[in-house]
Amino acid sequence: MTAIERIQEPVALSPVPQPPRPANRVTPEAVTSAVDSPALKMSVHNLHCYYGDFLAVRNVSLEIPAGKITAIIGPSGCGKSTVLRSINRMNDLVPGFRATGSIMLDREDILGPTSDAIAMRRRVGMLFQRPNPFPTSIFDNVAYGLRIAGRMPKKQVAEIVERALERAALLDEVKDRMDRSALGLSGGQQQRLCLARALAVDPEVILMDEPCSALDPIATLRIEDLMRELAGSVTQIIVTHNMQQAARVSDATAFMLMGEGRAGELVEIGPTVELFRNPRDRRTEDYITGRFG
């Protein structure tokens, strides 16, 4: 299905009335068993995040199915970006940031004391809100991750760069100007370049922090198409404040909200279709029907 068809496909944003069901919160037992299940790539367990004394995220637990796209939605300030940036420990750079709980990547707790953030980030790539290509050539941008990882024959680098650009659907547009500056590309091309840059190191997971918020609708749809194409081979987690985007692109959706003391909390998580059609929590229903947020 092309992006245009998909965006035209009606998404049932108005929930069908349903008898209330018990909220399907993730329990610690569920997480433990989930770690052993091959279908789960990552699981977040009782995550609390602090900026200094401020509790920004309270007790979030998530299961991230392998090869699927999980969306995290919610209003501004609900901590969704904080959760995402904890998953590859990007927040380590923020002075005063602290996270407790556990985040399992396969069988390794990346918040654990022995975890190597640098090695982990090669497995868990990231796409940012604004395209952030390095001010070097297109080729060097994509090759960067390979070069920092160690020596590699030039020919092999070139092959991997080409394949990564192909996967990011950018190769045709740039193949005759690989040595030109990446800053000469359009915003949408730059974001696909950043995707190619992430794909070049063959990550198992890609985190996306509102990857389309700086892009026009056409460029947005191209990124969404790519996400669908990559699903299966790469586990993806996308933070978006755009509910339609979450509905269009994701397999599972988590809804977060600012709770007591402005701390972000998980309200519910479930298959995207179900969460949008039959939200279990009243607050989810209010949010997706636009009654607040």
Add this chain to the structure above:
Amino acid sequence: MNRRLRRNNSIAIGVVRGMVLLLVALLVWMIVLMLSKGWSELTRGGFYTSVPNIGGPGGGIGPQLFNTIYVLVLSMLIVLPIGLAGGIFFAEYAGTGRVTNLLRRASETLATLPSIVVGLFGYAFFVQATNSHPSRLAAALSLTVINLPYVVRISEDALRALPPALREGSLGLGATRWQTVSRVLVPAALPALITGAIIAAGRVFGEAAAILFTGSNFSLTAHSNYSLNPFDSGDTLAVDLYVFRIQAEPNVVTDARQYADGVAAVLVLAVLLFNVGARLLGRAAVRRLQRTA
């Protein structure tokens, strides 16, 4: 009311414009004055290449010009690596804290030291304490003391001015801190670094007080050599200007006054060139980084 606001506004604009005009006028007046006074020397054949004519008129500034460039290059070779390292430290590694604040304060204090004080310090430290004699190396080291805080500052500012997204993009691909600094941040900051380095070089060019005691031999007779030995002493143009105008060795060079006018004109032109060159080179570097054509 409205009328009063408008009147105040035009008064303010008028004052600001007047100030700017005054500034520009002062600069233009100085440049014109110096160039016109020094014109006969500037246009005299051999002025730049021949040696001072001891006991007569019509000598040149060849050796001093050579010494100036020699000391400049030597001091830049010392100050640029140290200064860049300091800037990287403050921008990327130091964080915030007591020790950092202390170091920063120390660096800023160093920047406010009068250059004559640095010159005397250089004499005590690089000349007397080492049981040595004034040399171009001692002069370069004293100039390093003067320029170091400045180079640290411009390096730190250049790195801090980069968008945080660059840093995150690199770290998100599994780069180490140092890889991020050396492969992404420093290259991206290169235009600002080049501009800063050239302006620092311009300061060296015009500095007299710091070299007076550390590198000068107060004797025109020793000027005639173009040695490459850093332990040889040698007057720079700025020092000679001082020597000629204050001591005005009339019995050595008979046309000392005219000679000094020529030296002053050369200094002004050189510093002007450094500034314009810095700007052009910085811009060219930006264009190279963003090469799109």
